[in-house]
Amino acid sequence: MHIPDGYLSPQTYVPLYGASFAFWAIALRKLKSELSVKHIPYLAMAAAFSFIIQMFNIPIPGGTTGHAVGAGIAALLLGPWTAVIAVSVALIIQAIVFGDGGITAIGANCFNMAVVMPFVSYWAFKLIKGKSDSAKRLYAAGFFAGYIGLSLSAIVTAVEFGIQPLIASASDGRPLYAPYPLSVAVPVMALEHLLLFGIIEGVITAMLLKYFIKHEPEVVYAIQGDRQ
Amino acid sequence: MSFIESGIEHLGKVIKTGYVQWESASENGFFQRLDARIKVLFLIFFIVIVSLKRELLPEIAIAFFVFGLTFASRLNILNFYGRVLFLGFVFGFLIALPSAFNVITKGDIILPLIHFSKPYDLWIYHIPATIGITGEGISVVAMLTLRVINSVSLSFLVLYTTPFADIIRALKVLKVPDAVLMIITLTYKYIFIFAKTIEDMYLAKKSRTASGVSSKDARRWVAGRIAFMFKKSRQRCEDVFNAMIARGFSDTVMLYGFKKMNKLDAAAGFALFSAGIIFLWI
Known part of the structure; x- marks a missing residue:
């Protein structure tokens, strides 16, 4: 899922930096107004937690x-807005310190994993859970939140790869960046995430949610509104 | 390998990476002596150049240039390039390898591998009568592998010669807000503190485990530890916030600026910028 340097053309990674900047700016403004001066340690610890989950x-x-x-x-x-910043910071540190993901691709990786995935997961959870409080429904919603979030994020990544041969080829038709067309990139990434990695993500998300709901339901942001 | 061993190994790598970087950044080499702002601008400029190049020759020239800088910075070449080439092999060569075949990259086949009696069309996919490696395909694989190697070696060169806190502070030249820089710096510190805590948890679990642990129990244990780390991170948030307030923190974050650049920084900055322009031009 971490896109390395060299796979995306400037005409892809520059706009994706722009899209991520827009989400970072909104998230920071929102969290600063909610948490005031506490937003700095709160976001730092949230980012450290997002990193250590892995x-x-x-x-x-x-x-x-x-x-x-x-x-x-x-x-x-x-909450999805806190996750935008927390996961982005974790991804930036992964790219700079550990070489996981490229520096030119930070905007794209953050867009895919720190914007698309948290929002899709959160909305999927809300949609599947509905107004129900049944434990089975909650765990199913947790599973599908992780499953759909990761799978959709992988498909977005695949589209970014797949459009490269269309927008950046040499005069002889040779691809200059990610070489796989949409007809290859999308099915490959979609299948491996729908059939394997998405299920793992779903199981882990449901398992953690189950633990938190059983022992400390008050810390789960996604069910706060329903319980107040 | 059980989940305990793989967990310990993973954590060990993370902690080791932090220490190795801290140690190599304190060496007395060429890059270590430069101002962090020069290095950050160099990194961004060169990584963009690497992503813009369309031919193999300039990429090879950049690879040699980075090798020279690594050597001048007295970094452990074997360790440095061991890590760079491993990442280049996994994220460059292996991922790009299928594109060497004519089913992905059209061109003249230089190494035919499979022959069918006739070509096939399956839905939107065309399978030619002969499948093989094309010259154009090899060029695509080589280009992507070199790009990954060059980008990773540039990042590691700056990272191994600059304390992480200085790299983050140097981002001020790109007008990144101080509050964001402080969030990243705090996160980095606590990643290592939490990594050590998790490693201790795994070691404690390993020392108490006489026989195997069932997958179900293992998953329950891991969920409990993640929940514990979540609680710990919230508690740390309170501690850090209280410490900030106790030191008189108001709403304004102001990181210390850098000292003035000296002649070496200016000369090195000019030389690196000129080299970048040459690479852009060739």
């Missing part, structure tokens, strides 16, 4: 281990 390896059926992207559960616990 450090937990979780056993998954089949005998292997995997980790979540965590943007879905971050949106459910902290």
Whole structure:
């Protein structure tokens, strides 16, 4: 999911930086007005938490281990706007310090994983949960929040890859950036996320949500309005 | 490898990365002596140049140039390029490899691999009678691999020669607000503090585990630890906020500025900028 440098043309990564900037600006203004001076430590700790979720390896059926992207559960616990900043900061540190994702692709990676994924996960949760308070419905909503959020984010990433041969090719037709057309990039990314990674993300999101709802429901942002 | 071992290994890598960077940034090499603002502007300028280049030759020239700077900065070449080439292989070569075939990149086949009696059309996909590697495909794979290697080596060159706090502070030249820089700096510090806490949790779990742990119990344990870290991060937020208030923090964040650039910074900045212009031109 982390796009490295060299796969996106400037005509793609520059507008995606712009889109991410717009969301960062709105999120910062919103959170600053809600939290006042506390927004700095709050967002820093939220970002550190978003980063460390990925450090937990979780056993998954089949005998292997995997980790979540965590943007879905971050949106459910902290709210989608906080997740925008928290996951973005985590992605920026991953790109600069660990080489996970490119520097030119920071805008694109943040748009895909820190904007699309938290909002889609949050809305999917709200939509599936509805007004129901049943535990099964809540966990199902948690699973689909993670599943749909990651899958849609992967499809958006695939579209960004897939349009490269259309917008940036050499005079001899040779692709200059990501070489796979939409007809290859979208099905490949969609299938692997719909059939494998999305399920892992969904299971981890539901599992964490279950734990929080059982032990500390008051910290789950996504159900706050329903309980007040 | 169990989830405990893989967790410890993952965390160990994260903590080690932080220490290695801190250690190499304190060496007395060429890049370490430069002002962080010059290095950040150099990084952005060169990464954009790398992304704009359309031919292999300039990318190869940039790779040699970065190698020279790495050498002059007295970095451990084997460790540095071991990491760079690994990332280049995984994120560049392996991902791009299928595009070497004529089913993705059209062109003259230089290495035929599979022959069918006739070409096939399946929905929107065309499968030619001969599948093989094309010259154009090899050029695409080489270009993407080199771009990833160059971008990663440029980032690591700056990262390994500059304390992280200085890199973030240097972003002030790009007009990034101080509050955002402070959020990133705090996050970075707490990532390592939390990583150490999680590593201790895994080690404690490992030392208490005599036989295997069922997947269900393991998942429950991990969920509990993530919840604990969530609580801990909220508690830390309160602690940090109280500490800020106790030190008289009001709504204005002001990070310390940089000292004036010296002649070495100006000369190096000019030389690096000139080199960038040459790479843009060739």
